[in-house]
Each structure stands twice: as C-alpha cells, then as structure tokens.
Amino acid sequence: MAPSVTENIILSATDKDVTLADRNTHATRVAGKDVDPEKKALFASVTKRIDYSPKIGTELHGIKLSQLTDQQSEELAALISERGVVFFRDQEDLDRKEHVKLGARWGPLHIHPLVPHDQESPEVIILDSRLNPPNRYNTNNSWHSDVSFEPAPASYSILKFDEIPESGGDTAWSNGYQLYDDLSQPIKTLLEGLTATHTSDIFRFFQANTGRKTFGKLNDSDHPIIRTNPVTGWKSVFTNSVFTREINGISAAESKWILEYLNDLVSKRLEYQVRFRWQKHSVAIWDNRSTFHTGVPDFRPYHRRGLRVTVSGEKPFFDVNSGTQAQAFEPIAEAIVSKQEAAEKSKEDAALQLA
Numbered sequence: 217m218a219p220s221v222t223e224n225i226i227l228s229a230t231d232k233d234v235t236l237a238d239r240n241t242h243a244t245r246v247a248g249k250d251v252d253p254e255k256k257a258l259f260a261s262v263t264k265r266i267d268y269s270p271k272i273g274t275e276l277h278g279i280k281l282s283q284l285t286d287q288q289s290e291e292l293a294a295l296i297s298e299r300g301v302v303f304f305r306d307q308e309d310l311d312r313k314e315h316v317k318l319g320a321r322w323g324p325l326h327i328h329p330l331v332p333h334d335q336e337s338p339e340v341i342i343l344d345s346r347l348n349p350p351n352r353y354n355t356n357n358s359w360h361s362d363v364s365f366e367p368a369p370a371s372y373s374i375l376k377f378d379e380i381p382e383s384g385g386d387t388a389w390s391n392g393y394q395l396y397d398d399l400s401q402p403i404k405t406l407l408e409g410l411t412a413t414h415t416s417d418i419f420r421f422f423q424a425n426t427g428r429k430t431f432g433k434l435n436d437s438d439h440p441i442i443r444t445n446p447v448t449g450w451k452s453v454f455t456n457s458v459f460t461r462e463i464n465g466i467s468a469a470e471s472k473w474i475l476e477y478l479n480d481l482v483s484k485r486l487e488y489q490v491r492f493r494w495q496k497h498s499v500a501i502w503d504n505r506s507t508f509h510t511g512v513p514d515f516r517p518y519h520r521r522g523l524r525v526t527v528s529g530e531k532p533f534f535d536v537n538s539g540t541q542a543q544a545f546e547p548i549a550e551a552i553v554s555k556q557e558a559a560e561k562s563k564e565d566a567a568l569q570l571a
C-alpha cells in the first residue's frame with residue numbers, strides 16, 4: 217500500500233516546536249578536506265564507477281552508505297565536492313536512522329523552517345509532491361542550492377525517494393564551478409567583488425497562502441556571489457533563481473540583469489548539467505556550495521515523495537587566491553588523452569600483428 221500522506225509527518229509547527237529551526241548552526245570543521253587525493257579507502261569498496269560527464273556527476277556501485285568507515289565517509293565527502301553530485305543504487309538499508317547518521321558524519325544537520333518533517337527526526341524533511349507548493353516551486357525555473365537563505369547554508373544534501381512516479385520525476389544538477397570558469401575575466405572580476413541577498417521570500421509567500429506555522433525564523437542572508445568551496449578550493453558561482461533576491465551595491469536594473477544572465481546559464485547550458493533517473497532505493501548526495509539542482513516537473517498525475525537530510529556547512533566565503541575546476545582538470549584531461557592514445561596504439565599494434 218502506498219504510504220499515507222500524513223504518516224509520521226509533522227506538517228506545521230506546534231507550540232512546542234516553533235523554535236526548532238532556530239537551533240540551526242554552522243559546521244565547525246570541513247568534512248572531506250585534506251583526504252587522500254586517490255581516495256583509496258573508498259575506492260577499495262567500489263565495484264564500478266560511472267562518470268556522467270567529465271566534470272560533474274558520478275555513479276558508484278559496490279558502496280553501502282550505511283556501512284562506511286570514517287575514512288571512507290571523509291573521502292566520499294571529498295569526491296562529492298569534486299564531482300558535484302554522486303549517485304548510488306540499491307541503498308535499501310539506508311533507513312531514516314541511517315540516513316540521519318550519514319549526514320551527521322559531515323556536520324550539524326539542518327532543521328528546515330517550513331518544509332514538513334519526520335515526527336521522530338526533525339532533520340529528515342519530506343519532499344512530497346502532494347504537500348509542496350504546486351506551481352511556484354515545481355516550475356522550470358526552480359534551479360536552486362538548498363537553503364541558501366541561511367547564514368550557514370547547506371554543504372551536502374542526501375536525498376532518497378520512497379515513492380517514485382511510474383514515469384518522469386528526474387532530478388537535474390548544474391555545475392557552478394564550470395559556470396564560473398566560462399565567464400570572461402572582466403565579469404569574473406566584477407562578480408568577485410560583490411555580494412547578494414538570499415531570502416526566505418518563497419516560504420513567506422507559501423506561509424501566507426497556507427497559514428502553515430514555521431518551525432523557526434525564516435532567515436535572509438548576504439553571501440559572496442563567487443564562493444570558494446573549502447573542500448576542493450575551487451571557485452563557483454553562488455546565486456540561484458529561487459532564493460537570491462538581489463545583488464548588493466548596484467542598481468536594481470543591473471542586479472536583475474546579472475542575476476537573470478547567471479540563472480539562464482544554469483538552466484540552459486546543457487553542458488553544465490547531469491540528470492538522474494530515480495529507482496527504488498536510489499540515493500543522490502550533492503554539494504550545494506558548487507551546484508544547482510531542480511526536480512523535473514513532468515511526472516503529474518503521478519506523485520513522488522522523497523526524504524532529505526541536509527547538512528549545514530560553513531558561512532560562505534570568497535578567497536581571491538582560490539583555484540578553479542578548470543585548472544584542476546588540466547592533468548585529468550591530459551591523462552584521458554594519454555589513455556586514448558595508448559588504446560589507439562595498442563589497436564594499431566594488434567592490427568600490424570594480424571597483417
């Protein structure tokens with residue numbers, strides 16, 4: 217039987233938990249920093265690696281997320297930050313308790329101020345297509361980075377669906393590192409000096425329309441537009457179409473123009489994107505500091521229901537001396553070329569031997 221919509225779900229704050237989300241805090245250490253660059257402990261358990269594109273998205277087989285060692289979970293955090301998003305299949309034993317435990321390895325868990333949560337674990341939010349705002353939130357223009365309105369927004373989000381539509385309902389991610397790397401130098405320099413205000417306006421709008429009580433304060437925060445990912449040390453664009461209201465210190469018209477331009481690149485440039493087809497027991501984990509994502513709203517009249525655990529990261533910062541994914545990719549590209557050349561040479565040698 218399909219799970220009932222309200223099963224174990226707290227839809228709206230009661231008097232006792234109206235300040236639950238006010239306990240949110242920031243990470244005091246950076247998970248995944250300074251690990252073995254080859255991630256040998258993690259890859260010792262991997263039976264198959266599928267890179268969705270050279271610069272974003274990897275599917276790993278052979279890993280049980282409920283059974284990672286401490287070293288493997290640190291190396292996994294680093295891999296997620298490098299690849300933007302990592303996918304897993306067949307994680308049937310990642311129940312709610314294990315889901316929470318996995319997130320807690322990487323930092324304090326975020327309590328969402330408005331989205332419904334699990335009765336026993338307020339850190340587990342319920343993304344149910346029957347409970348979420350129907351239009352505003354499920355449109356083509358809902359590319360975002362989770363809870364970027366918070367003073368310390370999400371580092372990692374861990375998403376698993378327990379109800380999957382018979383067709384449709386993929387999730388797509390877009391690469392913020394590559395978006396930064398492809399900007400021209402004058403635009404990079406301009407954006408590196410600016411901050412933007414991210415707001416909870418979408419939730420205020422939803423609250424006003426539903427009367428649902430919040431679990432805590434709906435925050436607004438200023439963040440640098442170009443952000444350094446503390447794990448990879450790479451620069452990324454950090455504005456999005458759902459939560460970023462305006463760029464500070466320039467005119468409203470200029471702010472609108474720049475934000476629209478960046479949002480357009482996120483949503484329209486297919487070469488920045490990967491798309492994931494969910495199956496029962498699939499899990500996706502992504503780094504919100506350097507990626508954007510959206511659900512694909514093509515699954516109605518089917519429903520989908522997912523459980524998400526969100527890890528609070530550090531207060532966003534920008535270091536002008538940070539590196540970039542483009543620089544880090546140069547030796548990877550060279551290795552790919554050498555591998556291709558070696559494969560071609562061995563084919564030629566084999567052909568010569570046959571001749």
Ligand SMILES: [Fe+2]
Pocket residue numbers: 360361362509
């Ligand atoms: Fe999201």
